[in-house]
Amino acid sequence: MSADQHAAQAFHGRSVVSAADFTKAEVLALLEAARQFDRFDPGGPAWGGLAPTLSGRVLGTLFFEPSTRTRLSFESAMLRLGGSVLGFADARISSLSKGESLVDTIQVVEGYCDAIVLRHPSEGAARLAAETARIPVINGGDGSNQHPTQTFLDLYTIREAAGRLDGLKVGFMGDLRYGRTVHSLTEALLHFDVELKFIGPENLRLPRDLRDHLRRHGRSGLEVENLQDAGDLDVLYMTRIQKERFPDPMDYERIRNAYRVDRAALAPFGPDLKVLHPLPRVNEVAPDVDSLPGALYFRQTRNGVTVRMALLHLLLGGALPLEGGA
Secondary structure, eight states: OOHHHHHHHTTTTOOBOOGGGSOHHHHHHHHHHHHHHTTSOTTSTHHHHOOOTTTTOEEEEEESSOOSHHHHHHHHHHHHTTOEEEEESOGGGSGGGGTOOHHHHHHHHTTTOSEEEEEESSTTHHHHHHHHOSSOEEEEEETTTBOHHHHHHHHHHHHHHHSOSTTOEEEEESOTTTOHHHHHHHHHHTTSOOEEEEEOOGGGSOOHHHHHHHHHTTOOOEEESSGGGSOOOSEEEEOOOOGGGOSSHHHHHHHTTSSOBOHHHHGGGOTTOEEEOOSOOSSSBOGGGTTSTTBOHHHHHHHHHHHHHHHHHHHTTOOSSOOOOO
16 A cells, blocks of 8 residues: 555544644545646546445534535535435524534434534534544534635635645734634745745634644744735735634624735736635625636635545545546
8 A cells, every 4th residue: 555545544544624634645545636636627427437336325504603615525526426405504493593513413313324524613512522523523614713625715816826835935914813724824835835824804813722822833824914025926825804713793894805916916926826715705805807817716616625525425434536537
């Protein structure tokens, strides 16, 4: 068995709670598995010749917070692999509205499916669910804490577009305090030789524990309040200012329009700048950016299906390399 196959096998039966739980070799193995899935034609039968590797398997989707991309891309991934999906997108229609605890809900639902994707507003909910369940639990976002599968597709998107992960200058701009996608991707990038830059207002800086974590790894990065002070960038990762995370609505109103980019703002960084955004966007990325060659955010959403197909395939016992396809 090759080193890549061994790293891929390490996903079998495992919960996915934080990007920090995975080694560099495991992350790269997942990205390689996603690249294999990318070879198949999504318009063809059974994903363009790929055997339905998860036929008969069931994915439970428990979304206690709104979601479009994460929930639908997981459902699409599972269906394209020949499996099926059950769950809810609104906790008000579940037994939690009757007072059932999250632990009890997990123990009930695990009897109906082979893996669970959980999105929950409370930090640590995914870790609690993973410690409770006897099947894999995938964190689809827990409060402002972590969003590991978004990180995997972000890494995949960057590597496919830039051709590498090492040697890049990566800037994060916007809501660095509450943006769980920022926290997850920052953790994962510690595996690679990248220069980190953080662009945001004083009251939305990275959480102290993450800043301390970066310093312990000698990777504290540049912190500035304005994009023009960030210096050279290869990748700009935008985030919306998250109204739902603010304890005081007036704090949100004061800052919500402060961090916005358009073509003119990005012009000094040159035509090779890659712009990512986990979406949804509000007004932080102007529509005139969409036509730039480096605008990757809609490619990110499409890559969500490919990367989550690879992840589900590995978690539920699928083998590599894949066979068939174009």
